[in-house]
Amino acid sequence: MTIERVRPGWIRFQQKGRRSVGTTKFERRNDRWGRIRGNWATLLLPINEDESIDFPRLASAIDQLIAAKVDGIYSNGTAGEFHNQTEAEFDRIQQMLADRCSPAAMPFVIGACQPDPRISLDRVRRAAALEPEAIQVILPDWWPVTAAEAVDFLQMAAGAAGPVPLVLYQPPHAKRVFAPEELATILSGVPQVVGIKLGDGDASWYDQARKHLDAWGIYVPGHHLATGVQQGVAVGAFSNVACLSPSGAQRWTASMADDIDRALDIEQRLRTFLDDHIAPFARVHGYSNAALDKLLAAIGGWAEIGTRLRRPYRWIDPSVVSALREKARIALPEIML
Numbered sequence: 001m002t003i004e005r006v007r008p009g010w011i012r013f014q015q016k017g018r019r020s021v022g023t024t025k026f027e028r029r030n031d032r033w034g035r036i037r038g039n040w041a042t043l044l045l046p047i048n049e050d051e052s053i054d055f056p057r058l059a060s061a062i063d064q065l066i067a068a069k070v071d072g073i074y075s076n077g078t079a080g081e082f083h084n085q086t087e088a089e090f091d092r093i094q095q096m097l098a099d100r101c102s103p104a105a106m107p108f109v110i111g112a113c114q115p116d117p118r119i120s121l122d123r124v125r126r127a128a129a130l131e132p133e134a135i136q137v138i139l140p141d142w143w144p145v146t147a148a149e150a151v152d153f154l155q156m157a158a159g160a161a162g163p164v165p166l167v168l169y170q171p172p173h174a175k176r177v178f179a180p181e182e183l184a185t186i187l188s189g190v191p192q193v194v195g196i197k198l199g200d201g202d203a204s205w206y207d208q209a210r211k212h213l214d215a216w217g218i219y220v221p222g223h224h225l226a227t228g229v230q231q232g233v234a235v236g237a238f239s240n241v242a243c244l245s246p247s248g249a250q251r252w253t254a255s256m257a258d259d260i261d262r263a264l265d266i267e268q269r270l271r272t273f274l275d276d277h278i279a280p281f282a283r284v285h286g287y288s289n290a291a292l293d294k295l296l297a298a299i300g301g302w303a304e305i306g307t308r309l310r311r312p313y314r315w316i317d318p319s320v321v322s323a324l325r326e327k328a329r330i331a332l333p334e335i336m337l
Contacts (some may be wrong), residue, residue: 025218026229026236026256032194033217035107035237036133036167039070040219041242042079043097044297047308053089055096061303062100068246068302071253072135073101074238078171079293083115084310090123098130107133109177109238113169113291115141117153122159134194136167136238144176151189155301158192165194167219172199180205184212200224204283206231222249223270225265229256241270241335243296244328248335266334273331277324281316291315299325 026037046057048337065073075097076082076090085093094110101108108148110132112123117140137157139145145153157166168187177199178186187193195217200206209218210233220228222241228234242249256263278295283289293312294307298321309315329336 002201017123025232026234030056032165032215033235034133034194036072036109036195036217039222039225039242039246039249040072040074040109040236040238041065041068041070041246041249042077042238042293043073043075043092044079044082044243044294045310046305047310049308051310053093055092057304058093059096059100059333062097065246066106067101068250070106070250071236072107072109072133073097074109074111076113077136077169078242078289079243079311080111081290081313082113084313087119087122091126094127098132098136098330100132100227109134109136109167111136111169112157113138121156121160123155128161128164132164133148134165134167136169136197138169138171139174139176147178147182147186148180150176150186154186154190154193158190161192166190167195167197167217168193168194170196170198180208184215187216195219196253200228200233200266206233209233211316216307218251219230223267223274225235225253226256226260226267230260230264230309231297240293240296243293243300244332245300245302245335245337247302248300248332248337251337252335266332269331270335273328277327286314288313295321295324299328301325326333 011172043062046054048054062073075093091234097108109128110130110185111128112120112135114120114123120137124135124137139150183196197219200326212213217235218228218233219236219238220234222237222239225234225237239249241252252266278292281295282292291309294305295316297303297305298307298318307315307318
């Protein structure tokens with residue numbers, strides 16, 4: 001086997017007679033999804049007591065992500081509370097992201113997600129002017145869309161985005177979640193969509209993903225990334241692990257290229273920590289995913305974001321952070337350095 005180091009933390013494997021497990025889609029190469037690979041960290045909105053966005057704290061958090069040298073930064077995912085912003089706030093957030101990332105040569109993706117298709121298309125048009133690596137969209141979500149309606153919307157989004165490619169966000173809680181074969185049929189009519197962010201599944205799901213979705217960049221949940229790489233399916237994650245520690249998630253992601261077994265061991269401990277200490281806030285107490293992601297950032301302590309969400313959504317009391325931070329340090333020393 002020969003090893004070629006293509007950039008710090010990324011390795012391309014070449015083996016005679018067989019392909020190295022998990023490196024086919026994960027390795028860096030020029031293809032349709034370009035630089036949208038690896039560990040992508042999300043913007044989390046610092047919210048003041050008067051419900052306003054604390055833009056100075058947001059600027060500092062972006063700078064911290066750039067300093068952590070993550071593979072990329074994305075805005076307006078679930079943790080960015082895209083569903084609870086004015087359009088003026090949307091524009092200011094994206095402009096701030098572009099203004100800080102572009103001089104630093106930090107790849108960024110803008111989330112133009114919005115359940116209302118008209119608002120979403122307007123966001124796509126405005127986002128495209130900032131020249132991100134891609135624009136992330138969700139399907140219209142007030143009423144479940146048919147496959148034909150999904151194609152129609154994505155074609156409209158592609159027209160609004162111009163030369164900027166699209167990433168489709170298909171979360172497990174969407175009103176219509178398409179199976180891999182259905183997604184392949186839908187996306188075959190919209191070549192501007194280069195990637196899909198989705199929830200993964202069991203071995204059968206991975207079989208279907210390999211069979212039907214090999215032509216697209218696949219982004220699995222952050223705490224499942226090593227499995228997605230080992231399965232030869234994932235090219236990266238828009239990552240909840242980066243909420244906990246951007247630099248720790250970056251180290252873990254880089255390790256997948258040359259020690260997938262160790263990365264899988266860390267993943268198992270990540271899953272156990274999240275299942276035991278974080279998921280109960282949602283499963284038992286009904287907190288949203290955004291609340292969990294902000295809790296992770298507070299545990300990591302890498303930026304002054306806070307746990308507060310915009311009302312009416314509830315946030316987790318920060319008094320729990322100190323004890324959970326100690327548990328994370330014990331369970332995940334590789335992440336929590």
